[in-house]
Amino acid sequence: MTYAAVARQVVMEFANGEDRTRVLHGVDLALPLGRMSFLVGPSGSGKTTLLSILSGTLTPTGGEVEVMGERLDRMQPADLVRFRRRRIGFVFQQYNLLAALSAAENAAVPLIADGVAWGTAVRRAREVLARLGLAGHEHKLPRQLSGGQQQRVAIARALVHEPALVVCDEPTAALDAQSGRAVMDLLDAASDDASRAVLVVTHDDRIYRYADQIFAIEDGRLVDADASHLPHALPEHGTNAP
């Protein structure tokens, strides 16, 4: 199996006044292409920190991070920004769409940032929106859309540049059950692409059944994702070993 991302012995410490707080204690994990992986665990366990490291927005204090064969932990900041722009898609809990931009323009941002001409970028964004069931909403501003629709625009933005890794931090936390399912269906479909891996950080147990594999984290260490840690039955192929 080939992996979009591999973490080896990843350590993260934050300066805390004089002291340093260790948030990740040597995490090993791999995200296979064509799969949707979940990272679950209690609040404060280090999920967001690990997702930030895997997506190149945070540099670990120790260990190795490899995404599509490139070592993020050794990359210069400028290269890291360019790498994120081309290879990573982001979905945030609060959508983080630009209020002044239409749905299509919002979805086109990664292409525009990468120098694609405005018209071309927006046209490609419209195609992605249509695939995500948002045809007819391309010209609307975020405030004219429901929360679920906004998150689907955010997913379009995360997919428009065809990234190898899509990271989603609590993508359904702000949504009702039905909208949450719609969002997860789209992410599920996106992860079927053999050239892409999707990582979802969540503690929303309603959506665990979408996971191809589940990593459970507690106090900065991966633990066995067996039924005793998880309130609901795991999908049949759930495992957290790389």
Added chain:
Amino acid sequence: MLGIALKMLLGDRVKYLGLIFGIAFATLLMTQQVSIFVGLLTWGANPVLDVREAHVWAMDPRVRQADEGLAISDAELYRVRSVEGVEWAVPYFRGTTTVKTAEGRVNALTLIGVDNASLVGLPPENRAAAAEAIRGRNAMVLDETLVGRIWSDGRDPVGEIVEINDNRVTIAATTDALPTFAGLPVGYMKFTDAITITPPERNKLSFVLVHARDGVAPAELARRIEAQTGLKARTREDFARAGVNFIVTNTGIPASFGIAIGLGVVVAVVITALTLAMFIAENLKSFGALKAIGVTNGQILGMVLAQSLLVGITGFGLGIGGTAAFLAGAETDPNLDGFLLHWQVIVGALVAILSIVVASALLSVRRVLKLDAAVVFRG
């Protein structure tokens, strides 16, 4: 990314309009006040500039500017004429007196006496008719600009008889002189008439006006006149500048205009700095998301600079337009006569506004540049 930047800015209509009107108001305040100030200063030079034929002015050493009359002896005229390099030298009277109209109204008047033969100092406007008219006994050519100060009913003053120190003077023609800082109507008479109708004093010669021979530099000629006669001699340019400097150093005008201009700068700085800082603070989360997605600091800098330059240039344009409209509307107002919007003022204000706007933008964008992309994942 610039398209995104401009959409973000235009999307926040209140701040966008606030910035534009703040900058427009500041520009208007600054350029209008500077234009009026510069206009007033040029008025200080106008008594000298109005005498186009004189290269050098010779006078009592204590005189600092054209409105300070301190007469010298007639003999000085001949001594000046004998200086090497003088083509011609003529007498010039300049003093303040009072006119009384037939109706009994009185008004102060700047009385100018020009050389009987050459009429040097008579403005070029309506020159032929004025030159003819002034030759009559006790005839006066009156500057039409402030005629309303003497007769408020808008009548044509030509043919009116006025009294100056109990002498009957006929207004024989009108002319158009440059406006002066003293703000008095100006009347021209022959030198001999002017000195006869003013109160008797030992000396009546205010200035000797000198024309240099071809090839003689006025500055050099002024030095020679000073050396040979002991008078003070100044070139036309130097003496005009002395009139300007006199206003600068002897009135509160620079201070009061300085305050108004300073207020314009303060308004511009406060409004743009605060509004831009607010705009960026409110969009911090969006900028954070953009940084996570892969927008570089360089691109964000470009976005914020584009946003601030857009409001800066738009606001500046409106403000300059306002000043131009004000000055155009004031063209017929004698109190603002000759006030222009000089290109130096436009360029200066543009530079000031753009520096303020760009500095404010750079100051507030620092927060975004230092922002860690990972914050976008934190509540």
